[in-house]
Amino acid sequence: MYWVDYLSLYLFALKYVVIVVAIFITVSGFDDLVIDLVYWFRWVWRKFTIYKRHPRADQDLLLSVPEKPLAIMIPAWHETGVIGSMADAAARTLDYENYHIFVGTYPNDPETQRDVDEVCALFPNVHKVVCARPGPTSKADCLNNVLDAITQFEKRANLKFAGFILHDAEDVVSAMELRLFNYLVDRKDLIQVPVYPFERKWYDFVGMHYIDEFTELHAKDVPIREAVVGQVPSAGVGTCFSRRAIETLLIDGDGIAFDTQSLTEDYDIGFRLKEHGLEEIFVRFPVPEQSKSVWQKTKIFGQSFRESNVICVREFFPNKIETAVRQKSRWIIGIVFQGYVTHGWTRDWKLNYFLWRDRKGVLTNFFSFAANLILFQLMLVWLYESFWPEAYRFLSIFEESALLVTLLWINVLLMANRIVQRTIFVSQYYGLFQGLLSLPRMLLGNFINFLANWRAIKQVIQQGNPRRVAWDKTTHDFPSLGEISRARRMIGLILVNQGSLTEPQLKEALLTKPEGMRLGTWLVHSGQITPLQLAKGLAEQAQVGHASIDAYRLAPELLAVIPLDIALHYAVIPIQREGNHLVVATESALSPIALSALRRKLKLDVDFVIAEIGQVTVGLRHCYARYRLADSRETLNAAIAFGRISQSNRDAAWTYYVSRQIMLGEVLQTLGRIDAAAFSAVLLQHASSTLPLGEYLVEHGIISQETLDYAISVQAQIQPSMEDVIARFEHIETADKQLHSHEI
Template identity: 60%
Template sequence: MWWLDAFTTYLYGLSVAVSVIAVLMLASGMDDLFIDLVYWTRRTWKALVVYRRHERTYYHELYRPAEKPLAIMVPAWHETGVIGHMAELAASTLDYENYHIFVGTYPNDADTQRDVDEVSARFPNVHKVVCARPGPTSKADCLNNVLDAILQFERRAKLSFEGFILHDAEDVVCAMELRLFNYLVGRKDLIQIPVYPFERQWNNFTSLHYLDEFAELHGKDVPVREALAGQVPSAGVGTCFSRRAVLALLEEGNGVAFDVQSLTEDYDIGLRLKARGMQEIFVRFPVLRYRRHQKAPPFGQSRRESNVICVREYFPDRLSTAVRQKSRWIIGIVYQGYRTHGWKWRHGLVLNYFLWRDRKGAIANFVSFGAMLVLTQLLIMLLVQQVLPGTPRFLSIFEGQHWLDIVLYTNAGLMANRILQRVVFVSSYYGVKQGLLAIPRLLWSNLVNFMANWRAIKQILQTGDPRRVAWDKTTHDFPSIGGENRAKRSLDELLVTQGALTEARLREARAHPIEGLHAGSTLVHQGVITAEQLAQPIAEQAGVACEPVDANTLNGELVNALPMAVALQYAVLPLRVDGGTLVLASESYIDPVSLAAIARKLDRPVRYVVAHKGQVTVGLRRWYVKSDEHDPRGLLDAATRSGRIGAERGRMLWDSYVSRQVMLGEILVAQGHLDEVAFKALLLSHARSGQPLGEFLVAQGVIAQDTLDRLLALQSALQPSIASLLKTEALPPVQLIKQWTERVA
């Protein structure tokens, strides 16, 4: 009978398939077992020998190096509403200040551009980059545009970034990430930290299978690779390149650092840097802080492993999206990686072995899926044999093959080890509940990887070349942190709206600017508006209160508690303590990054109010800076007591004096020697120098000595002294100085 012949052929084919799959699984399983043995041997050696001889590096050490300038590169295509949350979260959580975020947008993505503009208005360290070509192009192309903008910013700002960090707009960064990069970037050229996906509902296997894979990959596989081969594949996020590495990539690519034809430019760069002899490192650095009322961790979770500095993000929760993303990874790593890098003697035996591990997925994913299908059929046959005693013994086709029995038993042991390893590494970060759920998710992971592999092959066949496959961006979710991006209304608009001046008067004043002053200061110096009228719209832009400040009435204890370096760097004065929060006064907007940095430096919560123009400047000179000028308030009080000037007139003169005081930084920016963002970056270095600002700028080569002399002369001309104001009152200033000196004596 034909069906009997067909069934016999099917059984024979099944036996052949079992044999082939079993041998392939054995080879892959032994490969994985080798990595397991290396990892656990190294971990045991470190625990028993290394850490008994050498003390672990604790997070306090990360604070020792001075903050180097770091640039974060973020490609953004249709990321409306996301980049604002990222900047907000970074500003509120990052324990670092000297960083800038450069967001790559596209000319045909107006919504994302508008969103980045609004974010940049609130965060001066966020910069919008518009790519040369309409999007979407590729992540590599976007990053090349961003890198070009960074280099232009360096020339304009007269600073050099020491680290270039890859992140996506949806990434949630750890507070100490930049501290870790800052600690290592002088010695390492590629620094990669782990990626740990966020959890979703327990039955969302599509999203959670990423959790399982990254927990084992970044918990075991990549550390072993780095230890044996000295090469680390970048994850595309949480990667920091040294300046030396970036310049080498630009030189190699004739001005183009990232390969625009690669779908996994991050993986490609790791191999290119290794070929150039660069130092690469994968870092699992735990930050363990003592907390008195720390919540008990989930059962099975390791306190050390679960507190490593890492990147968190949500991964796709839909099957189609996950397949698209993984097919892109497979094309880039397996097929494009082979075409570009191949297996070469110069790589060395060890690195070639890990390249084999990268590329074996092209076969292993099909083998794993085939094993699932075969196992399902064998289980059905076994069930039929058990339920129907008269049924032929189908499984007898495997009897008498002792070699196959050995292979199958070995594979069963290797599979048990594979499951155990997965449970251990998932549990160490997420707890034993997720670790156990990783067992059924193995089957779903096999399905996703099989479909992604199949899609990758179809795309390559359609294009005829793996390097011609188009970039297919994956959409991610971002955790909600509350708050909204808000666009700031312009100062001119607010001044007119609040009735401080008319539009005609504003245009007239703008037509005659004063050299060395910002627009607002010009209006005050021209007498068009008062210092209070200028402060009110600035406060409204910042979303804080506006109040006058008398520097002579400040609390001396509070002044002493605020370090001079902090006061001068951020141009703030301490006013009072309100419910445990230190209230500061500033004449301008303090961005969230700077405000968070002040709070960390003072180890207490802070907020600020906007003071009238000149009031903080006078207060800083009164309390923190030794000035050559005689005490201006004392001179004015002496004139009032002598009866040569009335009390009301004295108050008017004081307000005129205060409102026309100018800081050197304002003149520098207004004259175009620096932009405001670059000036703030320089202030971070100046705070540690111990030099006067002018001398520091000359020493750094920002301006020449003759330029500094000219700027100081301009500053002296712009801001009056009390003595010069009193001349207008026909009161000899020499007499006032003599009276004041005698009173002090």
């Protein structure tokens, strides 16, 4: 039969194909083995030398460094509903306060812009950036627009961010990530933490094969790369650049930090910074959320206590083959083709070795897939010969080929090593079950990488130049972390809905409101609503309760729960404590970031209520002021004792005085001399200063002395002194007596 002859010829030719494939796989396998040996030698050496002499660093080291301002950069194209989740998760989980999130949006993406606007209303440290060009452009172009907006914000707030952090909208960050960056950013210029994909269902092999690749890459390969050559490829997320690094990139790019034509601008930056001699580091820093004894009760079999608690970035990766292929083809084009065109080879043979490892994937993806195909074909022939009656017996391709047999045995051993290595590293973080599943997922991974390779090569050929290939954004999922707060409603509309104000009154108030006063403050000062009505409206806006407080009656032991600096910084007064639960009063809603920071700093479960206007301001001046002034209540009591005003008007005079007290910061913001976000950043810097706020603002060039003097004069016009209040009520009582005498 003629097909037997054809098959025999095919198997004969296949033998030489197998030899070529086996040689390349052997070379690649020994290449991987070198990294394995270096890693384990280094692991043993550090375990029995360094860590015997020096204790391992823990989170106390991170907490010992004062918070520096950090900027998080997020590109957002069609990310509706995601930014709010990320900001909410960051506010609730990050053990850090001095950070700002800058979200890059596009003019032709109004849904995402609307979503970011709502988030900005709730989170004062979130800022919307609108890119100059319609999207999608590229991640690098979006980041350049974001960086420009950060520069403008720095000028308004007169601060300089110490670190610039790359994240995607769908990232979930570790609580101590910013603490780690804060600790290292003065000494290192590129800081990268591991990326660990979220688990999906065990049978979702497409989405789960990412955990195999990232785990081994970020637990073994990149740490060895950093140790050997001091160069770290950024992962695009969980990367912090020092200010020196950003300035170097701007100079190097003639004012453009990120290469807009690169599909993997993150990978590109690592080489650019290395060329300029800047320091890069890949950090695996474990910070356990619970003690080892508690962790033992809930751990997954095979997990490592230290390795499963490293500071890292978590996110979902694509779970469809076509999406995974698109994403990986972008990586291949950026790393292999664009990387070679842009950087070529260097004079450092060690760095060239790792460049070879980056680029060999364009070959290994094909050879690995070819090996799978060959194995499949040989299995079909074996099944035919073993189970088909009267089957033909073909000469084995391994007959009389000592070279091929030797290569195959070497490859079997190298493959066994690969399986063991991957199982170890996957198990350390995800448990032994996932470690064992990494073997079948390896086969699917080879297939996806082959398709991605093919697509990448086709795109490069079609464009003629790898730098012309367009950016192809990958859509990710964001994990469900609970419902986030709704968009904040305007206080004027709330007061109208509550019946405290009519629509004509609201319109009139908006037209007549003097400068230096918020709408609610003006409505109380003009007598159109009461302080209680304003407190109820603000409480509904913040979705919390309201209260009327008298700080003079609070117990000293309750006031001592909050230190002076914290009380003044957040403008809060403790009013109730039950066990570990503390309720504080404030005149305006605390942001989620501020509330979380209060809980961390006080180590208590803190909630807040809205107090009537002026009550917290007067309470802070009486209970927490750094510089004591005359006690207004004593002044009032003295006036009553001397008969200037009657006892019956005491409460009315005190309420009038309190409700008209206003803080300097509110005046400056309302006058437009500093915006709310910049003022929040300034307060964090002021917390470590002993200067009064106004003097601090002038000394650091945030406002001029003329501006401060004008703001103080406006404040004096808005808030009367107690002597003014006494004179007012003295005049009212005198007028009443005269009117009463005329009636008699």
